[in-house]
Amino acid sequence: MKPGSRILVFAACMALLVAPAFASDLFIYPNAGQSNEQMEKDKFECYGWAKQQTGFDPMQAPTASSPPPEQTTSGGAVSGAARGAALGAIGGAIAGDAGKGAAIGAGTGAAMGGMRRRSSQQQNAQEQAQWEQQQKAQYEASRNEYNRAYGACLQGRNYTVN
Numbered sequence: 001m002k003p004g005s006r007i008l009v010f011a012a013c014m015a016l017l018v019a020p021a022f023a024s025d026l027f028i029y030p031n032a033g034q035s036n037e038q039m040e041k042d043k044f045e046c047y048g049w050a051k052q053q054t055g056f057d058p059m060q061a062p063t064a065s066s067p068p069p070e071q072t073t074s075g076g077a078v079s080g081a082a083r084g085a086a087l088g089a090i091g092g093a094i095a096g097d098a099g100k101g102a103a104i105g106a107g108t109g110a111a112m113g114g115m116r117r118r119s120s121q122q123q124n125a126q127e128q129a130q131w132e133q134q135q136k137a138q139y140e141a142s143r144n145e146y147n148r149a150y151g152a153c154l155q156g157r158n159y160t161v162n
Helices: 003-023 036-054 077-095 098-156
Strands: 028-030 159-161
Touching: 028 036, 036 098, 098 159
Parallel strands: none
Antiparallel strands: 028 159
């Protein structure tokens, strides 16, 4: 998967993960009998203030704060077989049967190449999952900081915020 594609997939996943949070973030109650119009005005002004204070905009789609890890690939069965055949042919030639040595080397090399490739894929998946978890944690921390600022602004305007 190309790096740009991974970022788009990550953003889509983050949007799905955080979408429920937007709907259930805060409950706001007007303590001083503010009208709905006044409450919407105060909420909008506090949105701008909290965004300015924290640098976080909950209306923007989540973005990655760092690029995803590079996907590394090592040979595989075919390249392992080729290397094994070459080494086997050399060993077989020394023992007197280059063809038999090449066949044994190719089989062994293919098995080793396949194992190396699976190990590389597992490591890539683990690094990707760790990166995604880190991105999610950073997003949630920024979102919580924004919510604290937003709530403080509304409380300063005589609202109860939970």
